[in-house]
Amino acid sequence: MRAAKAPAAWQWPVRRGVHGAQPQHNMQPGAGRISWTAARATLVFAVLFFAGYLCGLILSRTWQPAVGEILAAYYTEKLHFTNLATVFAAFYSAFFLQLMAVLIFGSSPAGLVLMTALFLLRGSVLGICAAALYRTAGMRGLVIYWLLTFLPDATSLLLLLWVSGSACMLSHALLQLLLGGGTVRGALKVKAQSLLYRFGIALIAGAVCGVLGAASAILFAAVLL
Numbered sequence: 001m002r003a004a005k006a007p008a009a010w011q012w013p014v015r016r017g018v019h020g021a022q023p024q025h026n027m028q029p030g031a032g033r034i035s036w037t038a039a040r041a042t043l044v045f046a047v048l049f050f051a052g053y054l055c056g057l058i059l060s061r062t063w064q065p066a067v068g069e070i071l072a073a074y075y076t077e078k079l080h081f082t083n084l085a086t087v088f089a090a091f092y093s094a095f096f097l098q099l100m101a102v103l104i105f106g107s108s109p110a111g112l113v114l115m116t117a118l119f120l121l122r123g124s125v126l127g128i129c130a131a132a133l134y135r136t137a138g139m140r141g142l143v144i145y146w147l148l149t150f151l152p153d154a155t156s157l158l159l160l161l162w163v164s165g166s167a168c169m170l171s172h173a174l175l176q177l178l179l180g181g182g183t184v185r186g187a188l189k190v191k192a193q194s195l196l197y198r199f200g201i202a203l204i205a206g207a208v209c210g211v212l213g214a215a216s217a218i219l220f221a222a223v224l225l
Contacts, residue, residue: 038169045115048120051120064132071128084215088211099206107174112172169195
């Protein structure tokens with residue numbers, strides 16, 4: 001009598017890949033990690049800005065930089081806030097130069113260091129200006145200064161932080177490439193396109209907010225100065 005055959009052990013079926021398809025985990029390499037790193041860089045730059053602002057306030061208690069006195073005299077003079085085109089040009093030119101700096105820094109392997117210095121410097125200058133206004137015009141002068149500049153300063157800061165996230169990612173990829181770490185094929189192109197896309201949107205949004213900020217500054221200056 002022939003012995004009965006033992007049933008073969010059951011195995012998971014082997015999935016055959018479709019020709020030309022890529023594994024699911026490689027379809028979008030590092031997508032979640034990239035967005036999280038950009039958000040983290042934006043948060044770090046925001047913290048650096050406020051740290052610079054605080055340092056400017058503290059520094060002005062023992063030293064009175066000339067830039068603070070110049071800015072204080074500018075923001076307390078009503079004649080500087082009478083023409084819409086002039087006020088808009090003053091707001092937008094400052095924003096445009098800083099935005100261009102972020103774009104250039106993002107195209108450099110040293111962009112992280114340069115953008116760190118940029119946000120620290122921006123915060124310090126605004127802190128020095130606020131301290132100088134408080135010394136020369138008291139709390140009323142400081143409140144007027146905030147009303148004149150809040151909209152353009154706040155919107156320009158948010159736009160710069162938004163663009164700096166993409167700029168940091170491109171700069172980091174360039175640094176890795178320089179150090180021989182290598183990058184994923186096409187990653188540099190994607191990061192550069194993201195930076196240019198945000199740069200273009202920030203230019204348009206900054207112009208719109210600059211017009212609104214200039215109009216509100218003229219209104220507040222006419223009433224308060």
